[in-house]
Amino acid sequence: MTTQRLLKLLIALAFVAASAAVWWPTQAHAVRLKEIAAVQGVRPNQLMGYGLVVGLDGTGDQTTQTPFTVQSLNAMLQQMGITVPPGAAMQLKNVAAVLVTASLPPFAQPGQAIDINVSSLGNAKSLRGGTLIATPLKGADGQIYALAQGNMVISGAGASANGSKVTVNHLSAGRIPNGATVERSVPTPWLQSSIAQLDLQSDDFNTAREVADAINKAKGNGTAEAQNGRTVAVRLPANAGERVAFMADIENLDISRATPAARVVVNARTGSIVMNQAVTIGPCAVAHGNLSVTISSTPVISQPSPMSQGQTVSEQKSDIRINQEPGALIQLPAGTKLTDVVKALNALGANPQDLLAILQAMKTAGALQAELEVI
Structure with a gap:
């Protein structure tokens, strides 16, 4: 092979290697x-039921403020053949009314066990150490699909004495692993x-x-x-x-x-801003400054002269000040990558709340090539 042909071959290989990124696109994720x-149709179904938790150590519902707890207990005792005399004052401290929820997985068959969540409905101080008695769990159609019962698992702890109280985690809600048995399957x-x-x-x-x-x-x-x-x-x-x-x-x-649509998600409550890798910005100039208005009131006493039979009058003197911090005009170059967009926005030096206003203005000006969604 001659030197000239070898040189042409090397030039061709270099051209192919340099243009590989253009002609051979990278594989998508x-x-x-x-x-x-x-x-x-293959999805879980939500179940819900109302029940009672017994065996609490004096931390149950206060019957004077939660009368439905007493009514529920009377109904349960009547089913067992026990009749409570009318007008009897029942001071229940070891019973709490609860709401039981569960998620029935798809293809669940009768006899299988599922986990349940138990949450207090009244003013019980703690459900720790309690036992959930048999509670039917119903679906949206009113049919019973599971039966729940068992001892609760509470991850929290608490203690109180002489008006002082210490609580770790949450004491009015717990979970029972495999606490419900499926009684009916959902047709799919x-x-x-x-x-x-x-x-x-x-x-x-x-x-x-x-x-x-x-x-x-x-x-x-x-x-x-x-x-x-x-x-x-x-x-x-x-x-x-x-x-x-x-x-x-x-x-x-x-x-x-493929690469998803460019989107910027803003949480207006927390100030969190999240953008995906497809977000780009066009060249633009941004000036951002803070405007603050301060209003201070000072009481002023107007006292009459002696022997003038006047009255002392109290008034307010208001002092209003407007302070506007200067904002330099910053030119933002076009950013085709997420890292370029982050660097450009960091150059503004704005906090998340100010950045929300800047992004909205950039979107209106057409410099932000992304969908702005506020949640």
């Missing part, structure tokens, strides 16, 4: 399908239809297309079809056992996620 989508459309609908966590047409393409590539063309930016329809096998294996396979498919 891949996630599993189960992390970005859920099967419609898993075996009732030949098509399953995958619901994406966010509405993105590109992600829906990637999900359908990945399923069709693994299971054959025509298996999946993107309906819109959030739902994908998937054809299921006829046999129930094959459906389980089918869903197990597609749940672990790698889906290439």
Whole structure:
């Protein structure tokens, strides 16, 4: 090989290496399908029930302020054949009315145990050491789906004496692991239809297309079809056992996620500002200064002269001052990366509350290429 041909080959290789980033784009971040989508109808159901916690060490509800606790106890005793005389004053210190909540997982069958949360409804000081008696848990349709009972686990602790009180964590709510037994299963459309609908966590047409393409590539063309930016329809096998294996396979498919839409999320209550990597800014100039108004009032006493039969009058003298700190005009260059945007915003030296106003003004001026969302 001659020297001239070798030189041309080296120049060509250098050109290809330099332009690799342009012609060969980097691979998008891949996630599993189960992390970005859920099967419609395969979801947990919320349960709720009203019950009583007994066995408290004098820290239960005060019956004078929570009459429903006494009514609930009387109703329970009547079911057991015990009748309380009308008008009897019941001073209950070891009983508390509680609200029991639980989440019934999908495909839960009768006999399985689920965790429950117990929260005080009245003015009980502590539920520590209490036992929840049998409490039916109902769904949104009013049917009983589980029965809860057991000893509570309270992570808090407290002590009081002579008007002083020390409390660690929360004493009026606790948890019972495996505290409820499922009595009824929730019907699901898993075996009732030949098509399953995958619901994406966010509405993105590109992600829906990637999900359908990945399923069709693994299971054959025509298996999946993107309906819109959030739902994908998937054809299921006829046999129930094959459906389980089918869903197990597609749940672990790698889906290439493109860069999400540029978005800046602002929490107006806490001042927190979060932006994703797609946020960019255009060249702009920002001047920011603080304006403060101070109003101070000083009492002034007007006293009459002697023997004038006048009255002493008290008035207020107000002093109003307006102070505006100068703000230098700072030129912000165009930022195409998140690090450039952070450096440009840090150059302003503004606190999070001032930064919120600056971002809103930049969005109005067209310099912020992102969606501004306030939560």
